[in-house]
Amino acid sequence: GQNIDQPTEMTATEGAIVQINCTYQTSGFNGLFWYQQHAGEAPTFLSYNVLDGLEEKGRFSSFLSRSKGYSYLLLKELQMKDSASYLCAVRDSNYQLIWGAGTKLIIKP
Amino acid sequence: DAGITQSPRHKVTETGTPVTLRCHQTENHRYMYWYRQDPGHGLRLIHYSYGVKDTDKGEVSDGYSVSRSKTEDFLLTLESATSSQTSVYFCAISQDRSSYEQYFGPGTRLTVT
Numbered sequence: 183g184q185n186i187d188q189p190t191e192m193t194a195t196e197g198a199i200v201q202i203n204c205t206y207q208t209s210g211f212n213g214l215f216w217y218q219q220h221a222g223e224a225p226t227f228l229s230y231n232v233l234d235g236l237e238e239k240g241r242f243s244s245f246l247s248r249s250k251g252y253s254y255l256l257l258k259e260l261q262m263k264d265s266a267s268y269l270c271a272v273r274d275s276n277y278q279l280i281w282g283a284g285t286k287l288i289i290k291p
Numbered sequence: 292d293a294g295i296t297q298s299p300r301h302k303v304t305e306t307g308t309p310v311t312l313r314c315h316q317t318e319n320h321r322y323m324y325w326y327r328q329d330p331g332h333g334l335r336l337i338h339y340s341y342g343v344k345d346t347d348k349g350e351v352s353d354g355y356s357v358s359r360s361k362t363e364d365f366l367l368t369l370e371s372a373t374s375s376q377t378s379v380y381f382c383a384i385s386q387d388r389s390s391y392e393q394y395f396g397p398g399t400r401l402t403v404t
Contacts, residue, residue, distance in 0.1 A: 186333060212389070224381060224395035225334070269333065277388040278349070281333030 184208045186282035188270050193288045194260055202255045202268050202285045210275025216244050216255045217269040219284065225269055229255070257287075265289045294318055297382050297396040305404055310369040312399050314382030316362075322385045323365040324393065325349075325357065327378040334381065340365055341388070372403045 185207045194200040206214070213232040217225040231237055231246035231253060243256040255268055267284040274280055294317030304310050314323060322341055326334040336349030338357040346357050354376060356368045369376055382396040 224397055226395070227392040230391045271333070278336060278339075279334075279393065281335070283331055283333045 184272075184274065184280045186270055186272060186280055188268075188282040188285045190283070191286045191288065193290060194257075196260055196262060196289055196291050198260050199256065199258050200260060200287065202257075202270075202287065204253045204255070204270035204282060206251050206253070206270070206272045206280075206282075208272045208274045208280055211248060212273040212275065212277060214244075214246055214253050215271045215273070215279065216242075216253075217271065219267045219269055221266070228268075260289050262289050262291070295382060295384055295394055295396040297380075297399050299399060300397065301400045303402045303404060304372050306373060307371050310372050310401065310403075312367045312380055312382075312401070314365045314367070314396055316365075316384050318384060318394070319362060320384040320386050320394075321362075322388060322390075323359065324383040324385075325355070325365065325367045326381045326383065327351065327376075328381060328398075329378050337367065337380075369401075372401075374403050377401060377403045 188204045215230050216228040218228050219225040229244040231244050236245045241258045246253045267286045269284045270282040271279045296315045298313045324339040325337040328334050335351045337355050338349055340346045340359040358366045380399045383393040385393045
């Protein structure tokens with residue numbers, strides 16, 4: 183079966199750095215995505231990785247290791263507005279997105 | 292923001308009644324998707340469309356049907372709603388199947404009593 187695992191909830195302090203991990207087992211691989219979802223709102227795209235390595239976009243970075251079936255999302259200089267759920271998704275061999283259940287990130291002052 | 296709307300935004304209905312949810316886009320994107328989101332689960336694909344009158348099943352299609360008669364509209368129908376279909380339903384669009392992003396609508400919260 184296909185499976186995406188990520189922690190259910192994490193807590194971090196404003197101004198700090200947090201790393202959200204995602205491991206996956208899917209039928210094929212055509213890219214890994216991270217989305218942000220604030221409570222009661224729609225998911226919005228954050229990042230896309232298809233090759234191994236680190237992709238940096240401002241305060242957010244995403245890393246991929248295809249051989250390990252592993253990715254992480256790194257958030258730096260945390261702000262209160264970063265309190266949200268972070269969704270990991272993998273595009274499989276049929277070009278369908280398989281989604282993790284999301285990691286709820288709580289930011290404390 | 293991508294022009295994508297969903298209607299209704301909230302609906303309460305009784306078990307056994309038919310329900311239709313509408314997704315409307317103004318981006319002229321080829322692909323449209325219906326997902327459901329439940330606590331403890333990731334987004335799960337119900338059906339998707341890759342063009343007018345071209346649709347296919349997703350992971351959790353039982354009890355749902357879809358139609359796409361125009362590029363801009365994608366309808367999701369629950370023929371006879373059940374309590375297990377209580378969920379938040381999201382529509383999403385993408386230009387093609389290998390696009391970087393899917394753009395999501397605001398969601399419809401459906402409660403089946």
